[in-house]
Amino acid sequence: MSKDFAQIHAAVLNGMGALGRDLPDLMQGFGTVHKAAVAPGALSTKDKELQSLAIAIAIRCEGCIACHVKDALAAGATRDEVIETIGVAILMGGGPSVVYGAEAREALEQFS
Numbered sequence: 001m002s003k004d005f006a007q008i009h010a011a012v013l014n015g016m017g018a019l020g021r022d023l024p025d026l027m028q029g030f031g032t033v034h035k036a037a038v039a040p041g042a043l044s045t046k047d048k049e050l051q052s053l054a055i056a057i058a059i060r061c062e063g064c065i066a067c068h069v070k071d072a073l074a075a076g077a078t079r080d081e082v083i084e085t086i087g088v089a090i091l092m093g094g095g096p097s098v099v100y101g102a103e104a105r106e107a108l109e110q111f112s
Helices: 004-020 024-038 045-059 063-076 081-093 096-110
Strands: none
Touching: 004 024, 004 063, 004 096, 024 045, 045 063, 045 081, 045 096, 063 081, 063 096, 081 096
């Protein structure tokens, strides 16, 4: 697999920006939910980003994988933590998560 995850990440952000222009109230609400969901509490932002990554792999969302690998690393996740998160996603998502887990690993290599 040879995808440009920085480009995928940028495309997701551009798409969200376009939606924000068309659906400002909805996207502002989504932004508020996102900010609250990843804010540190009983779980750290890093842990929440790793959970988000596992879910992104299991539900097969390429753009989500790009965003949450990048955000997990920015929140302090190590390579080993991301790799173990991929393993948990494979456990929960089965064979299709192997494919998307490989994509997450490629994103990890590109963003590291």
